[in-house]
Amino acid sequence: MLYYLFEYINKVYSPPGFDIFRFLTFRSALAAMTSLFMAFYLGPKIIRVLQRHQIGEAKKADGPKFHWSKAGTPTMGGLIIIFSVIVPVILWADIKSIYIILILIGTLWLSGVGFLDDYLKVIKKYPNGLIARYKLLGQIIIGLIVGVTIYFAPEFKDISTLTTFPFLKNVNFDFSFLYIPAVVFIIAATSNAVNLTDGLDGLAAGLIAIVMIALALLSYFSGNAIFANYLNIIYLPGSGELTVFIAALVGASLGFLWFNTYPAQVFMGDTGSLALGGAFGIIAVLIKKELFIPILGGIFFMETISVIIQRLYFKYTKKKYGEGKRIFKMAPIHHHFEILGWQEPKIVVRFYIIGIILAIISLVSFKIR
Incomplete structure (x- = not known):
């Protein structure tokens, strides 16, 4: 909302310095800082509420026995991330943008699915939480919403089913009539993938931050005609606005990591992991970089x-x-690797290093095309 306020002030009164709020880079920096400070502020408060209501991680019989000591650690900490993302995006992004609307709806929806799963598992004590087919149904529904919207929206006319092909110049892959099923599969796959990865302290949050930094650059480049032409990628007017959302997500993830790093004070739970994974998939779909997901x-x-x-x-x-x-x-x-004897922090840091290398490869691939 502050974006519109400052835009109005600049248009009507033209005070010196207010023109800076038009720039994506500045608003993205503000979103990142706002979300980071919000996570620092909300983190201890939400953790105390979770502790007070004894909303803790249950002992996992199918996990390593040396993880049983983590039972009771507050979970559903993904709420820290979600609150720390939504507020800065509403403040600093153009919330009329179709890109912002879709990513907000998708992230909130999947966070809701994850919250329901955590609620049934932790509070209602259902051993498996939300039944798998119902969780999948929730992922399919948001995949259909995103896929159908892109397929028919005028903003994506003539390019709705196209995507950039990795490593090959002047080659775009066309999903054609399989586009909507492909979008559903991608969003379900990425949300579940991050959920599976969220098994060590700080692992999922740190990796998401790394992936999102790369996606922020790709979103900005895709929405800039000069950069898009230079990198020979699909030009998507308005997609740069996603940079504000991604910057907020990076800030929120780093803020959450402050409390989630080893030994974790709180876990994100499905409330956070499904939302973060879904956001990864939705952003890749929106900026036409779906085929880069296995690399990035x-x-x-x-x-x-x-x-x-x-x-x-x-x-x-x-x-x-x-x-x-x-x-x-x-x-x-x-x-x-844990059972092989690797210490948890060592695994996490080494996975971070691999994640950074893969992010660099993804970005460099646009020039070697």
């Missing part, structure tokens, strides 16, 4: 693949030999 989000992709491989191999060997065997000592793969 390589750690999330690896975590998901490790679970799929583990389950398929176990079922195959059980059917063939009568006894299920495993490739990894435990999946997702971060638990495999």
